[in-house]
Amino acid sequence: MMLRRRTVRHALRTVRRALCTAGRRAQRRAVPAPAPPSADELRYRREEELLASQPELVRERGLVTEVREDLLAADAFLRSFTEVTDLLLTRGIGFAPVPRRGSRQWVVIPPGRRAEVLAACAGTFEGQPVYADLLGHDHTYLTVLAEELPRAVAALEEPVEPSDDTAGTADTAGTADTAGTADPAPAPVRVKGVRLYRPVVTSGRSLFYGPEYGCELDFWDSAAPSEGAIAAIHEPPFGWWLPSLTADATVRIADRDFPVPAAFARARLTDVTFPIDAVITWVDDTDPAWQARRSAAVAAMNLPDPSASGTGDERFRNRDELRYCLRSIAMYAPWIRRVHLVTDGQLPDWLVTEHPDLALVSHRDFFVDPATPPVFNSHAIEAQLHRVPDLAEHFLYFNDDIFLGRPLRPEHFFQGNGVPLVNLDSRVIPPQAVTASDDEYVAAQKNTRALLRREFGRETTNTLSHTPHPLTRTLLAESAEDFATELADTARSVFRSSTDIAPITLATARGYLTGRAAWGHLRHHYAEIGRQAELDRLPALLHDRAVDTFCLNDGVLDHLDRAEQDRIVTAFLQAYFPVAGPLEAVPPPPRGDQFRGRTAALLPDPRRRAGPAGSAGSEIEDHFC
Structure with missing residues (x-):
């Protein structure tokens, strides 16, 4: 009898242990795997690496930024343009500056060269605080470090599978039953251009050069089966379509001449050409x-x-x-x-x-x-x-x-x-x-x-x-x-x-x-x-x-x-x-920092090292310098 009781107690303990083990296993199976880091989180980690390796840089308005006291606005525009055009010339990639849209320079990339340009930008600007806004038609999809351009564009353009969720029921009027019909796939995303810029701020943090001072690259589309090419982002002064991108004229920007199609070089009625x-x-x-x-x-x-x-x-x-x-x-x-x-x-x-x-x-x-x-x-x-x-x-x-x-x-x-x-x-x-x-x-x-x-x-x-x-x-x-x-x-x-x-x-x-x-x-x-x-x-x-x-x-x-x-x-x-x-x-003689205290609630805190949640491109676009 005693032996039988011990055997039962042993069996119960064994069952309990088995049940506990199974419960723990079930619990572990129920815990979801950690979500992969978002694009903003990955960018933030990379930005922190840049800040750690280059102590002269700061984080300003969510971006890794140079501190300079000598850059005028026109020089900021020109620097963005020069960095882009030097890159394209070095890689032998054809381009044409378009008559300026506002103050920012705009560069046409011929059809079929987008992947080459993205790879060239990523290689040239690796390890540098250079940003790229991914552009649609008058829309900014995302802001990334330029070194991430090919991967970021591929990820953004990756097709999204249609939802398997079903919706709809038969109505009493005898219309077709929509149950079991999948939601339509979202429209595919296509990056039509990029805006490249190297953020700069003055030591007092009162002047910031951000995306508004960048250079835009517009990836034109082929007009096939017709001739010529079609603008992708902005309508040029001469219309969306151009019969040829062959360079048969030049425009002078700063102290350099650039070959362009003749339509790019002609003065318009509204242009001011007098001193x-x-x-x-x-x-x-x-x-x-x-x-x-x-x-x-x-x-x-x-x-x-x-x-x-x-x-x-x-x-x-x-x-x-x-x-x-x-x-x-x-x-x-x-x-x-x-x-x-x-x-x-x-x-x-x-x-x-x-x-x-x-x-x-x-x-x-x-x-x-x-x-x-x-x-x-x-x-x-x-x-x-x-x-x-x-x-x-x-x-x-x-x-x-x-x-x-x-x-x-x-x-x-x-x-x-x-x-x-x-x-x-x-x-x-x-x-x-x-x-x-x-x-x-x-x-x-x-x-x-x-x-x-x-x-x-x-x-x-x-x-x-x-x-x-x-x-x-x-x-x-x-x-x-x-x-x-x-x-x-x-x-x-x-x-x-x-x-x-x-x-x-x-x-x-x-x-x-x-x-x-x-x-x-x-x-x-x-x-x-x-x-x-x-x-x-x-x-x-x-x-x-x-x-x-x-x-x-x-x-x-x-x-x-x-x-x-x-x-x-x-x-x-x-x-x-x-x-x-x-x-x-x-x-001017030093006058202290009297005004800074009055604007503390309005100007960004220079000590702030904002995380990824504060670094979206749409937020940066709100700051025009």
Whole structure:
């Protein structure tokens, strides 16, 4: 009996052990195998390897990025283009640059060469922080490291099997039963082009060159059985189809000639092919000699309240804005032929005065009467700008508080026939005649409106935007001739006064009414930096970089502390334009990091090393520099 009990207990223990073992095995079988890493996770791991092996690199906005202080926007575009074209030339792969689409360069790859190009890019850029956006028709599928191009394209284009799930039931109306019918296969993905770029950021992290500064390769398709080839991504200016890609012309980009089909080389009606200069008026209110001239002029007026007569300090304040105005031109309008700096005999000590692209112009060089006493009135200067020596027929007129905000082309300012594209502001000129309460700016606008009403029977309602004004010498000269008496009086007006004419408003309105000016559509921001609310908007302006031009107009509206106002504005300008241009010999003095703290919530954290979830190409495309 005892033996039998032991045998039963032993059998039970054996069964329990067997059951436990089977349960554990079943549990192990039920645990799914770990999912393979996603494409983003694989890219992130590779990026971490690059960061570990090249400590000079940083992660910025989800991308492995170089840190540089010397790259202007035009140079960033050109570097992307040069890296791509050098690669193609080295590998003997034919290509043709297309007339530019915006500021970014675009390169055609003939049919049948895609796989070769992808392999060449992967080999050339292996181990380098070069990225490729995989492009469809006006769509970015994915962002990958360029060294992964062939594998990434193959994986993206891999066919997806139709779903085996069934759906649908017979309906009571007797229609065919759809049960058992598989879902249709998704449309196949086809990578039609790639955008190659090497991200760059400045050490202050305020300027970032990302995909918008890349070079696009468009893999054209064969038009068989017809002749020629068909564009894959963007429609070229001459249409989607080209009868032949045979190179029978050349285009010059930077200092190199590239063979292209003749259609690529022909100038279009809208292309601006004439030279364009820039004129900038500037004054240094800290110059003792200028201060003495101004004080003498104010005293000679014998006014009870000089500040109420166009002589206020805010009209002349200098925060080194000229430096950043010049940087903005170098950054975003490298097509400007020459800058004419108009001053009352003053020069900033940091300027490269002998540079061939700079002309220094004193008032006495172009005033009708060189013996005219010193003037402190922008209207008096504008009335005679067409007399600036060696000025191009077409030019942009800047005050030094006006800046370009992003890459622009000549066609933003002029039509291909030479007509200036003038920009109107939303501000309205009050309809009544000049009143005692009008300041000199409003009074001049009203006086100008009265002249236009007299000569043309038409009314001006809106002021001009505070943008760079596109002008021609001819428009200004003809206006000076037609309104000689009125403009001569303005030219002799030492300070702004309520009897002034606004010469630029007059010339452009007359040009419009005679068919020689048209309305432009620049995206512009006007900031009255005498208001605290406008200073508080500067971080968003820096973060977004979404305007074509902006103006930082001075004033005393909120009676802000001048030193604090100066610190904020100067730090903002240094953050927006951190790269010195060719006309600058001496960098600005260090001013600390005052602005950085104000933008911490808007600008990316330079210490952030974002993981794959924060590195999608669509997120990067939202940051335009």
